[in-house]
Amino acid sequence: MNLSRKNKQSIILLAFVLPSLLFYAVFTIAPAFGGVWYSLTNWNGLNPTYQMVGFSNYIEALGNDPYFIKSIGFTLKYVIVMVVLQNVIALLLAVLVESRRRSKVLFRTIFFMPNMLSLIIGGFMWVFIFTKVLPVIAEKTGWLLLDQSWIGDPSFSFYSIVILSLWGGVGYQMVIYIAALQGVPKSLSEAAAIDGANSVQNFRHVTLPMIYPAVTIGIFLTLSTSFKVFDAVFALTGGGPGRSTQVIAINIVEEAFRFNQRYGYASAKAIILFIIVLLITMVQLWIMKRREVEA
Amino acid sequence: MQNAYSSRKKRGPGNIMVLLILVIAAVFTLFPIYMAVLNSLKTDGEMLNHILALPTSLTFANYSDAYHKIDFLRSFWNTIMITLIGVTGIILFASMAGYKMSRTPGKLSQFFFAFFVLSSLIPFHSIMITLVKISKELHVQGSTYGLGLIYIGLGVALAIFLYHGFVKSIPRDLDEAAVMDGCGELRLFSVIIFPLLLPITATVAILNALWMWNDFLLPLLMLTDSDYYTLLISTNMLFGEYNNDWSAILASLVLTMLPIIVVYLLLQKYILSGIAEGAIKG
Structure with missing residues (x-):
C-alpha cells in the first residue's frame, strides 16, 4: 500500500518533469558531455571519421597555441578591470540614485536603458562614437586625448571594450544594489547619524555590511559574465586588429567555425574555459561565505 | 520627520x-x-x-533604405516567433517541473533538482560546438521554430529553479483541499496552482524574453538562411556588408532599438523588479 503510493508519486513527478528533462538533456547536458568527448578526438567537423587522440588537444592548447594563451591573458585583464569598475560604479550610482526623491525613477530608468539593448547594437553605436564622433569633439574642444584610434590601436581598443561593457552592464548591477539598499532599515542609519556618524562612516559601517549579500551576488555575476564576454568584443573590434583583442570566447568560435573547423581542438578549449569559470566560481563563493560568517 | x-x-x-x-x-x-x-x-x-x-x-530616406536592407518586418517577425516559442515553452515546462519537484519529497526529486541546478555552471561557449552538431542531426538547426526549441533546452533549468523556490510560499492546504474534492493532478496544477504562480511567471517571462531577444551568438551559429534572420543577425550582416554606410546602419540600429525601448518605458517598473528578483534568486 505504502510502496504503491510512493510509486504513484514518483510516476506523477516524472510526468511533470519529463518535458523539461527532455529539452534540458538534449540541448544542454548532451552537448556538455559531447564536448568533453570530442575534446579527446581530432574531429574536424567536415570529416565523418575521427580518432581518439587523448589529451593532445589540451596539451597543444595550453602549450603550443600562443594566440589562445594570449586570449586567456587578455580576458583575465578584462575580467579584473570589469569586476572592480562595474561594481564600484554601480554601487556609487545606486547610492546616489537612492538619495534622490523626485528624480529617483528618472535616473534609474536612464541608467538601466542600455541593459535592455544587445551589446551588438550598443557596440555598433559605440563604433560610430569612437570612429566618427570623438575625433570631431576632440577637434572642436582641443581635448586631444579623445582623438585616438579607439578601435584600430590595440592599446586603446582594450579601453573602448571596457567603456562599452560598462555602458551596457552597470545598470543591471545598479538595479541589484538599489534593491539591496531598499532593504536596509532607515532607522539604522538614522541612529548612526544621531550618534554622530558622517555619511561616509554611515555607509562604510552601517549600510555596506547590510548589503554584503548583494555585493557577493554582484561580484559573482560580473566575474562569470566577463569571463564569457563575446558580444562587446565582436561588435567593437571582432578580436582585432589582428588577434590583439581576442577574448577566450572569440578564440573558440574562430577555431571552430571560422578558420580550420577543428571541432575537436576547439572543444578542448571550450572545456578549458569551463574549468576556469568553475574554479573561479568555487573560489569566489568560498571566500565570500567565509567573510560573511566573519562579519 | x-x-x-x-x-x-x-x-x-x-x-x-x-x-x-x-x-x-x-x-x-x-x-x-x-x-x-x-x-x-x-x-x-x-x-x-x-x-x-x-x-x-x-x-527619413535612411529609414526606408535600412528597412529594406535588413528586411525589417521579416526579421522582426522571426525574432518575435523565436522569443514566443522559447518563452512559452519555458513557462509551461518549468512551472510544471518546479511545482511538482517542490511538492514531492524524496531522493528522486532532490536528484532532479540538483541535475537542473548543474546547468548554472555550464557556460554556453563550452557546449555550443556540440550543440550545433546535435541540432543539425535533429533538424532543428536553421529555423525560427528550431531556435525556439533550443532556447527551451538552454533556459528551462534556471526557470525551474525560480519556480521551485516560489512554490514553497504557496500553502499546501490548497493542494490537499483540491485533492479531497476529487481534483486530478493536471487540473489541480493548471486551474489552481498555475494562476497563483503569476508573479514568478512574470519574472521568468521578462528574463527569458530579454535574453532571447538580445541573444546574438546562438542565432549567428544556427541561422544560415536569410529568410530566418533575426533583427540582430540582419543588422550584423548590414554592418559587415556596408561597413561605411553609416546612414543606413544608424537607421537600422534605431529601428532595432525602438520596439524594445518603447516596451521598456511602458513596463519599466515590472522589468526592473523582475531583473532584481531574478538576479538575487538565481
Missing part, C-alpha cells in the same frame, strides 16, 4: 555634487543613443560635415 531629515540634507553643497555626478552619468549613458538617432535623420553630406549639430531638415 523623515521628510524634514531628507529635505534638510538636500540643501547642502553635497547635494549639488550628487546631482552633477548623476547628470554626467546620464549624459554619458544617453549620448550614443542620441547620436545614433540624430545622425540617422541627416543626409550623408550633413552627417559628414555637421555630425554634432541638429539636422537642418528631417530625412
Whole structure:
C-alpha cells in the first residue's frame, strides 16, 4: 500500500518533469558531455571519421597555441578591470540614485536603458562614437586625448571594450544594489547619524555590511559574465586588429567555425574555459561565505 | 520627520555634487543613443560635415533604405516567433517541473533538482560546438521554430529553479483541499496552482524574453538562411556588408532599438523588479 503510493508519486513527478528533462538533456547536458568527448578526438567537423587522440588537444592548447594563451591573458585583464569598475560604479550610482526623491525613477530608468539593448547594437553605436564622433569633439574642444584610434590601436581598443561593457552592464548591477539598499532599515542609519556618524562612516559601517549579500551576488555575476564576454568584443573590434583583442570566447568560435573547423581542438578549449569559470566560481563563493560568517 | 531629515540634507553643497555626478552619468549613458538617432535623420553630406549639430531638415530616406536592407518586418517577425516559442515553452515546462519537484519529497526529486541546478555552471561557449552538431542531426538547426526549441533546452533549468523556490510560499492546504474534492493532478496544477504562480511567471517571462531577444551568438551559429534572420543577425550582416554606410546602419540600429525601448518605458517598473528578483534568486 505504502510502496504503491510512493510509486504513484514518483510516476506523477516524472510526468511533470519529463518535458523539461527532455529539452534540458538534449540541448544542454548532451552537448556538455559531447564536448568533453570530442575534446579527446581530432574531429574536424567536415570529416565523418575521427580518432581518439587523448589529451593532445589540451596539451597543444595550453602549450603550443600562443594566440589562445594570449586570449586567456587578455580576458583575465578584462575580467579584473570589469569586476572592480562595474561594481564600484554601480554601487556609487545606486547610492546616489537612492538619495534622490523626485528624480529617483528618472535616473534609474536612464541608467538601466542600455541593459535592455544587445551589446551588438550598443557596440555598433559605440563604433560610430569612437570612429566618427570623438575625433570631431576632440577637434572642436582641443581635448586631444579623445582623438585616438579607439578601435584600430590595440592599446586603446582594450579601453573602448571596457567603456562599452560598462555602458551596457552597470545598470543591471545598479538595479541589484538599489534593491539591496531598499532593504536596509532607515532607522539604522538614522541612529548612526544621531550618534554622530558622517555619511561616509554611515555607509562604510552601517549600510555596506547590510548589503554584503548583494555585493557577493554582484561580484559573482560580473566575474562569470566577463569571463564569457563575446558580444562587446565582436561588435567593437571582432578580436582585432589582428588577434590583439581576442577574448577566450572569440578564440573558440574562430577555431571552430571560422578558420580550420577543428571541432575537436576547439572543444578542448571550450572545456578549458569551463574549468576556469568553475574554479573561479568555487573560489569566489568560498571566500565570500567565509567573510560573511566573519562579519 | 523623515521628510524634514531628507529635505534638510538636500540643501547642502553635497547635494549639488550628487546631482552633477548623476547628470554626467546620464549624459554619458544617453549620448550614443542620441547620436545614433540624430545622425540617422541627416543626409550623408550633413552627417559628414555637421555630425554634432541638429539636422537642418528631417530625412527619413535612411529609414526606408535600412528597412529594406535588413528586411525589417521579416526579421522582426522571426525574432518575435523565436522569443514566443522559447518563452512559452519555458513557462509551461518549468512551472510544471518546479511545482511538482517542490511538492514531492524524496531522493528522486532532490536528484532532479540538483541535475537542473548543474546547468548554472555550464557556460554556453563550452557546449555550443556540440550543440550545433546535435541540432543539425535533429533538424532543428536553421529555423525560427528550431531556435525556439533550443532556447527551451538552454533556459528551462534556471526557470525551474525560480519556480521551485516560489512554490514553497504557496500553502499546501490548497493542494490537499483540491485533492479531497476529487481534483486530478493536471487540473489541480493548471486551474489552481498555475494562476497563483503569476508573479514568478512574470519574472521568468521578462528574463527569458530579454535574453532571447538580445541573444546574438546562438542565432549567428544556427541561422544560415536569410529568410530566418533575426533583427540582430540582419543588422550584423548590414554592418559587415556596408561597413561605411553609416546612414543606413544608424537607421537600422534605431529601428532595432525602438520596439524594445518603447516596451521598456511602458513596463519599466515590472522589468526592473523582475531583473532584481531574478538576479538575487538565481
